[in-house]
Amino acid sequence: MKLPTKPKDDSPARGQFAAETYRQSFSVSFDYPVIFTRDVFNPANPLLADVLDRKREGRRHRAVVYVDNGLAGANPRLLHEIKEYFHAWPDKLELAGGPTVIPGGPAAKTDYELLRDAMWTLGNLHLDRQSFVIALGGGNMLDALGLAVSLVHRGLRMVRLPSTVLGQNDAGVGVKNGMDEHGQKNFIGSFSPPFAVVNDFNFLRTLKDEDWIGGIAEAFKVAIIKDAAFFDFLRQNAAALRQRQQPLMEELIRRCATIHLDHIREAGDPFEFGSARPLDFGHWAAHKIEILSSHRVGHGQAVAVGIALDSYYAMRKGLIGQGDFDRIIEAMTASGLPVWVDYLGLRNSGGELEILDGLKQFQEHLGGQLNVTLPDGIGGKVEVHQMNIDLLEDGIAVLGKLAGRTSTTSS
Numbered sequence: 109m110k111l112p113t114k115p116k117d118d119s120p121a122r123g124q125f126a127a128e129t130y131r132q133s134f135s136v137s138f139d140y141p142v143i144f145t146r147d148v149f150n151p152a153n154p155l156l157a158d159v160l161d162r163k164r165e166g167r168r169h170r171a172v173v174y175v176d177n178g179l180a181g182a183n184p185r186l187l188h189e190i191k192e193y194f195h196a197w198p199d200k201l202e203l204a205g206g207p208t209v210i211p212g213g214p215a216a217k218t219d220y221e222l223l224r225d226a227m228w229t230l231g232n233l234h235l236d237r238q239s240f241v242i243a244l245g246g247g248n249m250l251d252a253l254g255l256a257v258s259l260v261h262r263g264l265r266m267v268r269l270p271s272t273v274l275g276q277n278d279a280g281v282g283v284k285n286g287m288d289e290h291g292q293k294n295f296i297g298s299f300s301p302p303f304a305v306v307n308d309f310n311f312l313r314t315l316k317d318e319d320w321i322g323g324i325a326e327a328f329k330v331a332i333i334k335d336a337a338f339f340d341f342l343r344q345n346a347a348a349l350r351q352r353q354q355p356l357m358e359e360l361i362r363r364c365a366t367i368h369l370d371h372i373r374e375a376g377d378p379f380e381f382g383s384a385r386p387l388d389f390g391h392w393a394a395h396k397i398e399i400l401s402s403h404r405v406g407h408g409q410a411v412a413v414g415i416a417l418d419s420y421y422a423m424r425k426g427l428i429g430q431g432d433f434d435r436i437i438e439a440m441t442a443s444g445l446p447v448w449v450d451y452l453g454l455r456n457s458g459g460e461l462e463i464l465d466g467l468k469q470f471q472e473h474l475g476g477q478l479n480v481t482l483p484d485g486i487g488g489k490v491e492v493h494q495m496n497i498d499l500l501e502d503g504i505a506v507l508g509k510l511a512g513r514t515s516t517t518s519s
């Protein structure tokens with residue numbers, strides 16, 4: 109009997125496919141000022157008009173203004189002052205729309221209506237890519253509105269006026285925006301440097317205590333892994349910062365914001381193509397706490413708890429001493445930050461800590477292998493690529509004890 113013949117395979121042998129490759133390569137440079145000031149809407153203050161006109165384009169600049177509802181509610185005259193400011197600088201400025209009050213707080217970062225409304229409004233007002241959106245608010249509102257602004261015509265000019273401590277020392281000065289979606293922080297978002305950032309310290313006076321204190325966590329974050337002298341400053345002034353001593357907070361913001369700016373500029377990866385995110389010490393747990401708590405725990409407070417957990421871990425790994433760990437806990441506590449929230453001890457039906465899911469999500473967000481930044485001595489840092497679950501369990505038990513709580517709350 110004749111055996112069936114094998115069909116002829118005429119596909120090329122492995123490695124023999126034709127290809128023509130044209131190598132495309134260019135870089136784009138970004139350049140924006142971050143300005144620290146006061147009384148930005150005083151009609152006699154030329155700063156904001158000059159900022160919009162910084163390219164000396166010789167025309168009136170069309171701008172729409174958006175204001176966070178928390179900021180607007182605490183400053184009843186603010187909308188009027190903004191309008192008056194535009195009237196005072198008619199040669200340089202035209203108020204094309206607003207000031208419009210929009211939701212601030214975590215709701216802003218989960219609300220598609222806000223995103224869509226803002227985009228439609230910008231379209232209805234016929235803003236073009238040379239026009240401006242001026243946004244006054246906290247990190248949540250800036251992140252969400254920033255995403256909308258980066259999408260319309262592929263990006264209008266955005267001038268951020270952060271109005272919280274965390275906005276001024278971190279969220280508002282960088283190159284990222286986003287929304288919390290799909291059960292994850294910043295699941296949707298884009299990299300989009302602003303046209304300018306103006307930090308008016310006077311805005312901070314009306315913050316609620318928890319929002320004043322929350323921003324201190326980002327200062328601990330950068331100090332512990334980058335700047336031992338800044339950590340000493342925070343330790344020495346923790347109680348005074350909590351008591352709202354404004355000049356100390358202004359110094360904290362300047363130092364923390366410039367550390368962030370230096371890092372974005374000098375670390376060689378402003379758009380985070382690699383999988384390391386060295387300024388996100390404490391953030392894998394923080395982001396999960398925010399989601400687990402349905403945002404009842406604010407970003408700053410969640411970061412403080414994440415720092416406490418990863419500092420414990422670093423101590424157990426011999427990266428920092430027991431004295432360093434104690435100083436971190438004492439200083440954060442003295443500044444009013446928590447080192448424990450009950451969400452840290454939540455377990456799923458299988459008995460596993462819910463927080464551990466944060467490690468997977470952190471890795472997936474950045475891509476590649478897991479990269480967790482830990483302190484290496486105070487002021488130094490090291491990247492690790494796996495975390496020992498038993499040590500994290502120990503850390504959660506220790507922090508729970510410190511707070512007089514149990515770590516075995518079940519979900």
Ligand SMILES: NC(=O)c1ccc[n+]([C@@H]2O[C@H](COP(=O)([O-])OP(=O)(O)OC[C@H]3O[C@@H](n4cnc5c(N)ncnc54)[C@H](O)[C@@H]3O)[C@@H](O)[C@H]2O)c1
Nearest residue numbers: 178179212213246247248271272274279284311314315407
């Ligand atoms: N894009 C980034 O690079 C980056 C970096 C760090 C954090 N973030 C994000 O920032 C967010 C947290 O921002 P946040 O801490 O500013 O919180 P937030 O935006 O929720 O503001 C806190 C509260 O203060 C209110 N508020 C704002 N300014 C006020 C003022 N001057 N007076 C009175 N009330 C005022 C707001 O309405 C809100 O209720 C998180 O979503 C976090 O993920 C982003």
Ligand SMILES: [Zn+2]
Nearest residue numbers: 326391407411
């Ligand atoms: Zn943060």
